[in-house]
Amino acid sequence: MNITEDVVKNVAKLARLAVSEEDAQKLAPELSEIISYAQQLQEVDLTDVPPTSHSLSLVNVMRPDIPSAGLTREEALKNAPDSDGAEIRVPAVLDV
């Protein structure tokens, strides 16, 4: 399986990562090698085998809906990189 530098850049974009030309050159053969290794799963007949997403068979775990205190505003904003003390500030999302 050959993952080209273009594929690397496209996947990086999907994952919100900016990769440099240099990184893309390094990552392309590495990702190719890893995905090629994973190709061995194609050898096995997996028809009608159900997928396992989780080793415990718990479904729709519910708890009683009882309100409890969450973080205070101050606690919630404590780790925010940029805030005005009331809300988190981010670069403009809409062009105005």
Added chain:
Amino acid sequence: MKVTMPTVKEVYNSLWRRETKPSDWAQRSLLAIRGMDKQIGAFLTVEEDQVMANARRLDDAKSNHRMFGVPFALKDNICTAGQKTTAASRILENYIPPYSATVYQRLLDQSAVLMGKTNLDEFAMGSSTENSAYQKTRNPYNLERVPGGSSGGSAAAVAAGMVPFALGSDTGGSIRQPAAYCGVVGLKPTYGRVSRYGLIAFASSLDQIGPFTRNVEDAAFVLQAISGHDPMDSTSAPMDVDDYVTHIGDSIKGLRVGVVTDAATDGLHPGVQEAVDKAVQVLAQAGAEVVEVSLPHSVYAVATYYLVAPAEASSNLARYDGVRYGRRAAGESLLEMYERTRSEGFGLEVKRRIMIGTYALSSGYYDAYYLRAQQMRTLIRRDYDEAFERCDVIVTPTAPTPAFRFGENSDPLEMYLNDLYTIPANLAGLPGISVPCGLVDGLPVGMQLVGKAFDEKTLLQVAHAYEKLRGFEMPQPEVTL
């Protein structure tokens, strides 16, 4: 004089007899850390004043629990309210969690004393702790070698005698492999046995927290202290917790030990094989019945894991966007801010895995990779179900070789293949323990025992019987100033 810490049991006994106070042990552990950690690099943070204040607060209290006054360390991907938790990543370099992980809270409730936070591969992604954004951790048995990973700091801290126990997390072997490399006991419980609340997520269907200790009995003490259902983790099992301690010394006569006939042997060091074969003989002498079992699909475990784990990681790590917490890099637009934040904040291995996961989940490849990996996971689990009809525990090496040198496994795939014996238990959700079974080229090697789901009791019993009868003590590593 070199200061080291004894076992959990020795600390507990001394405190219970009131021969010592919690602050004496905290002081001693700090001295051990100060004396050795410049060489080892196991700890990312130790807040000495806070540690001593916490310990002194217990001095006048009465010992009421096995964990009372016992110093310990936590892998730095386990959240500690008010104390920095970095996951060894730049993206969380100043992150102070507003809440504590359940395992930490339980240990605090039982009056254990946190000494500090230990180094790891960034976001627990790696097998050598070389992927930490902050520092190298060295193997206490040989400073030129890695401690294993990703919980390398916790393994090294216990091996060197800086703390009697430490917690780590295991997604594909990250407790068991460093335990083997550092000559200590490492236990990954059954998926769901221990709450993951407050564990910084890597691959949520595989991650599990567990202890590093100097011996098997201590592992039972710690597991007892941290196990059980947690309403804050909906994947924690709503099941009673066995008594792991009382019958740990019971005879293993008649228990069946499975030896895998079709395990992959690529890259297996002959010395490791020999040590494990000897260990099986010890178990047979102890009265266990040795039977042959087959795990035909375990050869596909590494390929399966390196699709499932990165896929889950790519989703879990999407939260690090520089908005609500963690590092933020400036950008003109929101998109540019996201991309710069994540590119500057994540190391290369983390990016590599996010990209593999994104690729495996992307439209057009999902069925070929992710779905097939999940189907293979079913077959791997079925293999175990069949094997456990014929035996009670399954024995393999923990890792194919003893600890390697820094930089030796620079190819990512080579590094991944190192986890071939530990990964299957994560995919099947089963408990596994690594117990030291000898030295090869002067370096510790481990035997891995894998048990039935939620049967840590039998696992610990067999491991304990082996440890008692193996006929040697692991030599303490010499760490000098």
